[in-house]
Amino acid sequence: MTTTILSIETPSLGDRSYLVHDGEVAFVVDPQRDIDRVLDAADRAGVRITHVFETHIHNDYVTGGFALARQTGAAYFVNAEDEVSFERTPIHDGDVVEVGPTMRVRAMHTPGHTFTHLSYVLEGEEPAVFSGGSLLFGSTGRPDLLGEEHTHALVRHQYSSARRLATELSADTKVMPTHGFGSFCSATSAGESTTASTIGQERLVNPVLSQDEADYVADVLAGLDAYPAYYVHMGPANAAGPTASDLSEPERADKDQLRRRLEAGEWLVDLRTRTAFAAGHVPGTFNFGLDGQFATYLGWLIPWGTPVTLLGESAEQVAEAQRELSRIGIDRPAAAATGRPEEWTDAPLAQLPSATFADLAQVLHHRTVTVLDVRRVSEWREAHIDGAVHLPIHDIVKRMDEVPAGEVWVHCASGYRASISASLIAATGRRVVVIDDSFDRCVAAAGLPVVSEADPVSA
Missing domain, CATH: 3.60.15.10 (Ribonuclease Z/Hydroxyacylglutathione hydrolase-like)
Known part of the structure; x- marks a missing residue:
């Protein structure tokens, strides 16, 4: 057989x-x-x-x-x-x-x-x-x-x-x-x-x-x-012998409940792509898109036990996120809302400016901005933009006061982690731009000076 x-x-x-x-x-x-x-x-x-x-x-x-x-x-x-x-x-x-x-x-x-x-x-x-x-x-x-x-x-x-x-x-x-x-x-x-x-x-x-x-x-x-x-x-x-996931539909939240939860310091997580989030989102919400390692990074960054409300384009998107979170022990979302961000708040929507590394190169010719690299330590050591500030994504929440004052341009290797980090920084009222681009384009397309810890000579 x-x-x-x-x-x-x-x-x-x-x-x-x-x-x-x-x-x-x-x-x-x-x-x-x-x-x-x-x-x-x-x-x-x-x-x-x-x-x-x-x-x-x-x-x-x-x-x-x-x-x-x-x-x-x-x-x-x-x-x-x-x-x-x-x-x-x-x-x-x-x-x-x-x-x-x-x-x-x-x-x-x-x-x-x-x-x-x-x-x-x-x-x-x-x-x-x-x-x-x-x-x-x-x-x-x-x-x-x-x-x-x-x-x-x-x-x-x-x-x-x-x-x-x-x-x-x-x-x-x-x-x-x-x-x-x-x-x-x-x-x-x-x-x-x-x-x-x-x-x-x-x-x-x-x-x-x-x-x-x-x-x-x-x-x-x-x-x-x-x-x-x-x-x-x-x-x-x-x-301890955990139970199976409870995947029953979470409580639906209206605008007033979402506002109260934000004011209480709970996490409202926008599941949409970083492009959609950048175009318009509820102020104070965080972008953890389902198109990346959603549960890994949300579970890594959130203060454990903080209530989570999921904001998605559809019930299916919320259900997928709920399943992902149950796998790491975040048992039940506090609430959920679906549709468009205009349906989640009466306040004007916030936007998150996005750019490329070529845009960054042009900006640096005209004014001073902080380049914030949120990649892992191993990535930073291999190569990073000369003059950039390094703050790994997993340290962003607890080290927010170390983000330099002024305009901040945030990047990772592709844009996913940068959007998460930028949304967290933007929620504090800071001026932030997310670089939605591949780090490989730093030199090839943008001509930015890249160095490594092993060889500090510009590439």
């Missing part, structure tokens, strides 16, 4: 879950909180979910494993060494689980992303390894999410675990990671492939399998950058 592996992707968080079946029964690996996607996939395949496997206590999203197991009656496998507050089926390194008559799943202890991380090997004629946050496509999971005091031990564990997988598994074993598709759980940027890989392929391209341990450790530690602040809330939530 043929085994089928279906990946259930969450591109906004950079993760994948897996539904594996033989045409009759199925097991699931690392499901996200909105389990209706998994249930729908199983229903379309005409299979019954009997087993759910968790590779680790996740740091970047709220798991759906506990809720899925309860709803389906499946056995829920979590490392016996993990401290959790719910009933589970404990599993250890080397344990083999028979899933139906045809599928054998073997647990392998692969610490590094966490101390108790497990990978699961689907044995048979077409082997696969569900490697979670261990061996990724061209990379490995980051080792610093449990605190700085554990990072050096975990990065060495990660090296050994990747080597164990590459040594003990055959070259044709498919590699099926949970992280590494844009997730901040990846230690470094993933390799070129985002669709498929094998142990044999990883032996050729993955640095962890070609470098010696000292070089790997040094490169990973040097490359670690900030990760989303909401991660700190995910581990405790997952250890």
Whole structure:
């Protein structure tokens, strides 16, 4: 009987879950909180979910494993060494689980992303390894999410675990990671492939399998950058056995309620594209467009527990945002409104001027403005505009008083993060322009002086 592996992707968080079946029964690996996607996939395949496997206590999203197991009656496998507050089926390194008559799943202890991380090997004629946050496509999971005091031990564990997988598994074993598709759980940027890989392929391209341990450790530690602040809330939530997402429609807010919520200091989040937001928006609202890593950046920046009201063009847009937020533990929007911004306020709409790097070059010939770079530290070190001020997007809220006085032109690598940051700055009453342009055009199209920390000579 043929085994089928279906990946259930969450591109906004950079993760994948897996539904594996033989045409009759199925097991699931690392499901996200909105389990209706998994249930729908199983229903379309005409299979019954009997087993759910968790590779680790996740740091970047709220798991759906506990809720899925309860709803389906499946056995829920979590490392016996993990401290959790719910009933589970404990599993250890080397344990083999028979899933139906045809599928054998073997647990392998692969610490590094966490101390108790497990990978699961689907044995048979077409082997696969569900490697979670261990061996990724061209990379490995980051080792610093449990605190700085554990990072050096975990990065060495990660090296050994990747080597164990590459040594003990055959070259044709498919590699099926949970992280590494844009997730901040990846230690470094993933390799070129985002669709498929094998142990044999990883032996050729993955640095962890070609470098010696000292070089790997040094490169990973040097490359670690900030990760989303909401991660700190995910581990405790997952250890407590979270419920499934509540995706029922939020309360509808009229103009008066929206005004009151703004005055109370709550967050009103405009889900539209940055172009639409720039053209006209409710003063004091923030732009986190659904066309980017919406949940990652909103969860990173918002003071945890602040009520969120969603403003969208349609009910479908609000529903998508609500689903995204539930995955990171923002359970219910305080309210929502749909339509056009003119329907959300009686006040005149605000606009957010936008420009290109070529426009910036022209402006700098005539007057002084602050160029604010909101990219990550690693991006800044690689190259930045000479004279720019660096304030990473994740620090904008808590370091707003460090934004220089006067006119501010904000940029990132493409415009998405710049729009978020500019909307936050504009809400304080500042004069701000968002540069909606690719950073690659700084030199090629605009002729702006670009330097790096490694080589301070202008490019």
